[in-house]
């Protein structure tokens with residue numbers, strides 16, 4: 001049995017987010033990129049998270065912070081609430097210090113050439 005992808009697509013990881021993580025394919029839509037980034041958090045693929053952040057925004061992030069955030073939480077599941085052109089609203093469910101938390105974000109993606117990048121996000125509390 002192949003492991004189903006952490007992003008919740010019901011596909012196995014190798015048929016879902018892995019080709020994006022290995023840069024064998026580019027995510028064709030903001031939602032696909034969003035899913036692959038969630039899976040990257042769940043699998044602690046920090047380089048992928050940096051590479052899929054828009055170059056103009058990378059300065060706002062650093063790998064150590066991303067890695068710590070990814071590792072200190074247990075990523076439970078992803079729920080895509082809405083996708084509208086370059087905007088994806090989602091909820092990421094995770095466990096932090098045995099407490100269920102929900103990260104609810106409206107993310108904006110930008111296309112550069114043929115490649116989508118994470119551009120910015122605003123959070124709901």
Ligand SMILES: [Zn+2]
Pocket residue numbers: 005006007008009013016017018035036039
């Ligand atoms: Zn996936």
